[in-house]
Amino acid sequence: NAGVMQNPRHLVRRRGQEARLRCSPMKGHSHVYWYRQLPEEGLKFMVYLQKENIIDESGMPKERFSAEFPKEGPSILRIQQVVRGDSAAYFCASSTGGLPYEQYFGPGTRLTVT
Amino acid sequence: KQEVTQIPAALSVPEGENLVLNCSFTDSAIYNLQWFRQDPGKGLTSLLLIQSSQREQTSGRLNASLDKSSGRSTLYIAASQPGDSATYLCAVVGETSGSRLTFGEGTQLTVNP
Numbered sequence: 001n002a003g004v005m006q007n008p009r010h011l012v013r014r015r016g017q018e019a020r021l022r023c024s025p026m027k028g029h030s031h032v033y034w035y036r037q038l039p040e041e042g043l044k045f046m047v048y049l050q051k052e053n054i055i056d057e058s059g060m061p062k063e064r065f066s067a068e069f070p071k072e073g074p075s076i077l078r079i080q081q082v083v084r085g086d087s088a089a090y091f092c093a094s095s096t097g098g099l100p101y102e103q104y105f106g107p108g109t110r111l112t113v114t
Numbered sequence: 115k116q117e118v119t120q121i122p123a124a125l126s127v128p129e130g131e132n133l134v135l136n137c138s139f140t141d142s143a144i145y146n147l148q149w150f151r152q153d154p155g156k157g158l159t160s161l162l163l164i165q166s167s168q169r170e171q172t173s174g175r176l177n178a179s180l181d182k183s184s185g186r187s188t189l190y191i192a193a194s195q196p197g198d199s200a201t202y203l204c205a206v207v208g209e210t211s212g213s214r215l216t217f218g219e220g221t222q223l224t225v226n227p
Binding site for chain 2: 091100107
């Protein structure tokens with residue numbers, strides 16, 4: 001039973017390019033969360049999605065960031081026109097969506113913007 | 115707004131010592147509290163989850179306790195080993211915050227051989 005999978009593990013983008021981060025949840029999980037860990041900072045919630053629905057995007061920056069979780073395929077976190085401040089580790093977690101809301105994390109994608 | 119604080123920020127101990135990591139949270143209305151381990155450049159490994167109705171959970175040399183009313187949790191590590199060196203993160207799911215996790219800043223543990 002594979003765990004949460006994220007790819008790519010490392011991504012380098014030049015300023016102004018687009019970054020696409022992918023997350024496949026654990027088998028049987030239909031709820032996905034994205035968190036960001038900036039250098040020397042703690043993990044911060046970004047967005048919570050169910051299949052085809054955004055449940056909570058209160059942690060997402062208002063511009064350039066978007067997320068989706070289609071009926072088929074992985075969840076995608078998309079960052080348009082990346083800037084140096086977007087350099088961080090982006091983690092995806094999945095859960096069944098029910099109590100006790102235990103979340104299982106993927107290995108993360110480390111984004112470096114040059 | 116829920117805030118999670120972990121003390122100390124860093125801890126260095128000799129191998130074999132028993133140690134305690136502390137976590138406090140400002141809003142006691144939580145569904146659960148999770149302790150994670152994060153190795154440098156790696157993802158998060160879930161260590162223990164305590165539901166709001168529980169007082170403690172144990173796994174091997176690890177024991178986590180929860181005092182929901184006072185907003186505190188402790189992670190006890192017995193007979194520490196160099197392989198325990200990592201950053202330990204505490205996170206809560208609040209009753210008013212959907213099911214998202216609110217993390218503390220972590221305690222960076224070094225166990226010296």
